[in-house]
Amino acid sequence: MDYDVIIVGGGVVGCAIARELSRYRLNLLLLDKEHDVARGASGRNSGVVHSGVQVPPGSLKAKLNIAGSKQFPKLCRELGVPWRRVGKLIVAQHKSELAKLTQMLGTGKKSGIADLKLLDKPQLKQLEPHINGIAALYSQGEAIFSPYMLNIALAENAKQNGVHIKLNTRVVGIKRLENKFKLATDNGSYTSRYVVNSAGVWADKLAQMAGITGYRIYPCRGEYRVLDKACAKMINSMVYPVPVAGYGGLGIHLTPTIDGNILIGPSAEYVKGREDYRTTGPVLNKLYREALQLLPAIDRRDFIAAYAGIRSKLCRPGSSRFTDFMICEEPKLKGFINLVGIESPGLSAAPAIAKHVGKLIAKGLKLAPNPDFNPRRKVETRLDNLSGELVCRCEQVTRREVLAAINNPLGASSLSAIKYRCRAGMGRCQGGYCLPRIVDMLRETSNEEITFHGPGSHMFIGATKELLKCS
Numbered sequence: 001m002d003y004d005v006i007i008v009g010g011g012v013v014g015c016a017i018a019r020e021l022s023r024y025r026l027n028l029l030l031l032d033k034e035h036d037v038a039r040g041a042s043g044r045n046s047g048v049v050h051s052g053v054q055v056p057p058g059s060l061k062a063k064l065n066i067a068g069s070k071q072f073p074k075l076c077r078e079l080g081v082p083w084r085r086v087g088k089l090i091v092a093q094h095k096s097e098l099a100k101l102t103q104m105l106g107t108g109k110k111s112g113i114a115d116l117k118l119l120d121k122p123q124l125k126q127l128e129p130h131i132n133g134i135a136a137l138y139s140q141g142e143a144i145f146s147p148y149m150l151n152i153a154l155a156e157n158a159k160q161n162g163v164h165i166k167l168n169t170r171v172v173g174i175k176r177l178e179n180k181f182k183l184a185t186d187n188g189s190y191t192s193r194y195v196v197n198s199a200g201v202w203a204d205k206l207a208q209m210a211g212i213t214g215y216r217i218y219p220c221r222g223e224y225r226v227l228d229k230a231c232a233k234m235i236n237s238m239v240y241p242v243p244v245a246g247y248g249g250l251g252i253h254l255t256p257t258i259d260g261n262i263l264i265g266p267s268a269e270y271v272k273g274r275e276d277y278r279t280t281g282p283v284l285n286k287l288y289r290e291a292l293q294l295l296p297a298i299d300r301r302d303f304i305a306a307y308a309g310i311r312s313k314l315c316r317p318g319s320s321r322f323t324d325f326m327i328c329e330e331p332k333l334k335g336f337i338n339l340v341g342i343e344s345p346g347l348s349a350a351p352a353i354a355k356h357v358g359k360l361i362a363k364g365l366k367l368a369p370n371p372d373f374n375p376r377r378k379v380e381t382r383l384d385n386l387s388g389e390l391v392c393r394c395e396q397v398t399r400r401e402v403l404a405a406i407n408n409p410l411g412a413s414s415l416s417a418i419k420y421r422c423r424a425g426m427g428r429c430q431g432g433y434c435l436p437r438i439v440d441m442l443r444e445t446s447n448e449e450i451t452f453h454g455p456g457s458h459m460f461i462g463a464t465k466e467l468l469k470c471s
């Protein structure tokens with residue numbers, strides 16, 4: 001199996017690169033160790049298209065963030081991914097924070113972000129009557145979207161345009177041959193002229209497989225709580241606190257989601273496990289306490305779920321040093337492109353990262369346009385699906401939508417793959433009503449084992465009556 005480019009990692013970055021490269025006549029392969037795309041940081045975040053106001057001007061991060069965020073309206077239109085400008089407020093609660101707001105206004109203007117303004121208390125109250133604060137920096141252009149839908153849509157469109165996508169395929173070794181690379185995986189081996197390392201929190205380990213030892217990623221977990229849609233009217237914009245140096249993130253914020261919930265989080269806690277997605281009692285309580293300071297109307301009874309994502313940090317615990325995205329073709333290993341430390345605003349920057357990587361590859365490969373490239377993803381609109389039996393009552397998901405999710409173009413099969421595609425199970429009852437119905441539908445369509453999120457995550461160990469007979 002010989003390819004021009006192999007992309008390792010089916011997160012938003014890898015899939016954006018795959019789609020970008022599918023504009024050209026190239027033989028492309030994308031590998032991911034998981035049973036579906038969007039299983040890493042790209043499916044576990046705030047879903048915000050940042051404008052770049054929180055990033056130091058002049059950095060690669062700022063450049064790619066600003067360029068990437070400008071591409072979102074067109075990209076989301078082409079891929080059929082919902083996206084909405086709601087604006088972001090960075091809210092000062094104490095006089096001591098006012099200077100920081102003015103400083104951020106200056107930084108944002110320096111980066112060329114035009115639609116920024118300072119709001120006094122009455123102006124803030126007019127926009128957000130329920131929010132506590134004495135002033136705010138308002139960044140009007142910032143938007144929300146569904147991060148996992150974008151990731152899935154990029155992968156589907158890349159596949160539609162000829163990219164081979166192999167899931168459940170973990171890269172375990174990389175060897176330099178004379179003029180190409182050989183990638184050993186737990187599912188066969190593949191060769192290619194270029195390798196793109198977009199393995200997220202594992203990117204330093206993947207670089208090590210190729211003999212590059214200079215990177216180290218420190219995983220930093222961010223936990224979230226999800227508020228019921230009944231709370232949607234409590235805020236109109238994203239609401240952030242004034243950032244604190246050394247916190248490890250942007251501070252615990254309130255983010256309306258494109259689907260009508262509100263997210264509280266993320267926390268920032270360095271952890272050992274790169275995939276330790278646990279949520280923890282003390283942190284969830286802290287999220288509640290801190291969110292109450294911004295939005296006193298929140299009630300514990302409105303929490304319907306919790307989740308966590310892991311940031312790929314290049315700075316050690318306790319350090320407040322700014323670290324930039326590391327994106328380069330390794331000088332000592334031509335053809336090997338590393339993307340390391342792609343933490344926030346990696347989603348917002350992804351479309352621009354993809355173009356940047358395309359330019360690096362164009363230095364070594366002739367990029368002839370793919371005449372069949374179609375930027376539009378084939379997607380059924382929600383309205384077409386609205387009639388028929390309701391399988392998920394909370395999220396109003398019909399049988400037809402669940403079936404479309406089961407028969408998805410990537411062939412990803414698990415309950416989470418279905419949930420991420422049609423939202424069945426994401427509502428107030430968290431699958432209490434729809435889960436048995438979806439399981440029945442899966443049984444009608446396939447004899448394969450039904451898993452929660454891919455191999456090893458068993459849901460059933462046998463039929464109840466047989467188990468009783470055994471005991």
Ligand SMILES: Cc1cc2nc3c(=O)[nH]c(=O)nc-3n(C[C@H](O)[C@H](O)[C@H](O)COP(=O)(O)OP(=O)(O)OC[C@H]3O[C@@H](n4cnc5c(N)ncnc54)[C@H](O)[C@@H]3O)c2cc1C
Nearest residue numbers: 009011013033040041042045048171200222345346347348
């Ligand atoms: C808590 C949190 C909140 C965030 N909020 C925002 C936000 O609001 N806006 C924003 O712009 N950014 C945000 N970010 C940052 C953003 O989510 C990331 O920058 C982005 O998702 C990184 O994408 P990625 O494709 O590089 O990594 P990932 O999505 O982690 O993908 C890496 C992929 O590589 C695969 N992989 C790893 N090793 C191997 C291997 N050996 N073989 C095969 N496959 C492998 C993994 O399975 C995974 O699918 C947030 C991040 C976090 C953690």
